[in-house]
Amino acid sequence: NLPIHGYGRDTMPFLTKLAERAVVYHNHYSGANFTTPGTASLLTGTPPHVHRAFSGNSKVIKPLKKQNIFRTFRNEGYETIAYTHNTYANTLLRQFSAHISTLIPSRQLFLDQSPLRQLLGQDLDTVILSKNQILLDTPAASLILSKIYTLIHANRVDRLLKEYLELFPGGLPSIDGTEFYNLEKGIDYLSENMAGFKRPFFAYFHFLPPHGPYNTRREFYQTYQDAQPAVPAKPEHPLSEGFRLEEMRQIRQDYDAYLLYVDSEFNRLYQSLSAQGVLDDTLLVLTSDHGEMFERGIVRHGKATLHEPVIRIPLMLFHPGFDQRIDVYQRTTAMDVYPTLSALAGLPHPESSTGKVMPPFGMQASNPDEAFIITHAEGTQRFQPLTFGSWTCLLYT
Numbered sequence: 253n254l255p256i257h258g259y260g261r262d263t264m265p266f267l268t269k270l271a272e273r274a275v276v277y278h279n280h281y282s283g284a285n286f287t288t289p290g291t292a293s294l295l296t297g298t299p300p301h302v303h304r305a306f307s308g309n310s311k312v313i314k315p316l317k318k319q320n321i322f323r324t325f326r327n328e329g330y331e332t333i334a335y336t337h338n339t340y341a342n343t344l345l346r347q348f349s350a351h352i353s354t355l356i357p358s359r360q361l362f363l364d365q366s367p368l369r370q371l372l373g374q375d376l377d378t379v380i381l382s383k384n385q386i387l388l389d390t391p392a393a394s395l396i397l398s399k400i401y402t403l404i405h406a407n408r409v410d411r412l413l414k415e416y417l418e419l420f421p422g423g424l425p426s427i428d429g430t431e432f433y434n435l436e437k438g439i440d441y442l443s444e445n446m447a448g449f450k451r452p453f454f455a456y457f458h459f460l461p462p463h464g465p466y467n468t469r470r471e472f473y474q475t476y477q478d479a480q481p482a483v484p485a486k487p488e489h490p491l492s493e494g495f496r497l498e499e500m501r502q503i504r505q506d507y508d509a510y511l512l513y514v515d516s517e518f519n520r521l522y523q524s525l526s527a528q529g530v531l532d533d534t535l536l537v538l539t540s541d542h543g544e545m546f547e548r549g550i551v552r553h554g555k556a557t558l559h560e561p562v563i564r565i566p567l568m569l570f571h572p573g574f575d576q577r578i579d580v581y582q583r584t585t586a587m588d589v590y591p592t593l594s595a596l597a598g599l600p601h602p603e604s605s606t607g608k609v610m611p612p613f614g615m616q617a618s619n620p621d622e623a624f625i626i627t628h629a630e631g632t633q634r635f636q637p638l639t640f641g642s643w644t645c646l647l648y649t
Contacts, residue, residue, distance in 0.1 A: 253508055253544075254566060260481035263511040266519030267538075270570070275578045275612065277567040281585045281646060282542050285562040285628055286554035287340040290541035290586065291458070295344060296320050297590035297605025300627040304634040306641075309340050311347045313634055319604035321590045323351040325454035328599055333449060335361065335441075336458035337433055341541070345456075361441055363412060363424070363432045422467045422506075425460065435461045435517045443524035446534075454593075458541075461517075462510045464552055466503070472512040476505040483547070491557055492549025504546040522570075535596060536570040539589065556628055558644040563626050571596075583646060584610045585624050623647045 253259050256271050257278060283293025284300050292298075292305040296316045303312040311317075322332045334345050335356040342358050349355050412432050416424050419434075426432045438459045449455065468475075480501065495503075518538065525531050542553050545561040553562045567584070587607035594602055595609045606624070608614065629641030 253504075253511060257566075260483070261476060261479070261508050263508045264515035266515050266522075267568075270519065270522055271568065272577045273570065273575050275569040275571060275574065275580060277569075277580045277584055277610070279581060279583045280539070280565055280567040281583070281624075281626060282540070282563050282565045283586050283626060285542050285558055285626075286630075287338055287541050288344070289627065291338075291341045291344055294539070294541060294586040294589055295322070295348065295456075297587045297602055297607045299587060299606060299625055300629065301625060301638065302606065305344070306627070306629045306632045306634070308630070309343050310634065311343060316604060317347055318351075319602065320348050320351065321593070321602075322348050322454070322456075324590075324594055324599060324602055325597070326351045326353065328597070329452070330597075331450040331453040333453060333455040334458075335438075335456075337361065337427075337438070337460040338458055338463070339427065341458050361433065361438050363416075363434065363437065364408070419470055420467055421470055421473050423465070425465060425467045427460075433460065435459055435514065439517045439521045439524075442521055443528075446525060447528045447530050452597075462507065462514045462544075464507075464544075466506040466510040468506070468509040468513045469516075472509045472516075474505075475509045475512060481508075486547045489548035489550055489557060491555060493551065493555070495549050495551050500546045500549075500551055503551050507544060507546070531570065531572060533572055535572065535593070537568070537589070537593070538570075539567045539586070540565040541586075554630075556630075556642045558626055558628055558642050563644065578612055580611045582611055584608075585646075587624065 253261070253263055255262050255264060255268050256276060262268070282290045284290045286308070288305050288308050288310055289300040289303075292303045292312050293300065296303050296312055296319060298316065300306055303316050305312045322334065326332045331353045332351060333354045333356070334352045336342050336345060336358060339358075345352065345355055409429065412424060416434070424432045425434060438457065442457060446455070481504075483504075485497070522531075522536070525534070525536070543562045543565050544553055545551060545555075545557070545559060547561065548557075548559070550557060565586070567589070585607065587605060588610045589607070591601050591605050591607045592610045592613060594600065595613060601609070623645050626644040626646065627638075627641060628643075629638055632638060632641065
């Protein structure tokens with residue numbers, strides 16, 4: 253849904269301007285259609301059928317625990333810093349933590365701590381289990397603790413929503429209505445701290461916006477209530493969730509208004525880092541772990557479908573040596589990012605990665621026999637054979 257890729261709404265005006273000094277990849281693909289496998293592909297340079305992190309909150313196979321982008325840079329003397337809002341991505345960062353100099357606790361850049369986090373600290377598995385099976389209205393719920401939790405949680409939510417009502421009239425972005433965040437806090441952290449990172453450094457920051465819920469900031473709220481982009485009607489998918497056309501249009505409108513918010517904050521980050529001189533010798537990469545879908549009766553992502561809206565993702569590189577736009581139309585993948593960054597740092601090609609060094613920095617003439625596989629096999633355990641799932645095979649071109 254980006255204008256630089258031909259979308260009919262001007263959802264990211266600042267990014268469009270910044271693109272004039274970036275390497276813009278127009279046919280870039282994730283390894284999967286939701287966070288765990290998509291992020292694992294980015295950080296290991298391998299597709300899901302190799303790293304085997306198929307399901308939400310799962311981990312990569314043991315050999316790749318020591319074959320990841322953090323280890324490569326850490327072994328070469330780089331300071332490695334990582335952060336994510338995302339619980340699934342945090343599981344992977346914790347798995348790679350031996351190679352991360354500074355793993356910033358996820359709660360540090362949320363707006364506050366949930367009562368469960370305060371009680372149980374960083375044990376996310378216990379937090380999730382407690383919320384889902386003990387404290388909520390389930391047969392296993394504690395009759396007393398569930399009532400106490402509901403009361404504490406309701407008071408906390410009410411306080412936060414009142415505090416931020418002026419800024420977020422549609423509600424605060426959150427995870428399951430329990431962990432509240434905004435993008436400003438993350439951008440403030442980077443603006444205030446990146447210039448002080450020990451050099452050289454490799455930093456990975458994974459913020460949730462524009463992930464759902466699409467609760468945008470006031471100045472962008474309901475921006476697209478009237479205008480409709482020129483989106484072709486497509487037949488309903490056999491795996492349709494039953495969303496009607498008008499429902500999908502409304503959700504798309506909310507998403508596009510959310511992109512305006514993300515665009516504004518990314519521009520603020522870029523201008524801040526530029527003013528501090530950080531970008532004079534730092535490569536800045538903007539990408540995603542998956543896309544979103546608003547068609548065929550399906551919305552958002554993670555379903556057993558691999559249409560382009562959920563697997564074709566943005567990738568832009570702001571290289572300190574480039575001051576003009578370079579457009580790359582060759583097909584590239586998330587698996588290519590790790591070897592490309594290694595090459596740009598003068599490091600050897602990671603042996604475990606199946607990716608290539610991307611144009612304009614590498615990638616020889618296309619081999620018609622080469623392809624990459626995008627996989628959705630949620631529910632498959634790491635060491636089980638792939639007996640069910642969805643696959644898309646794309647040729648390098």
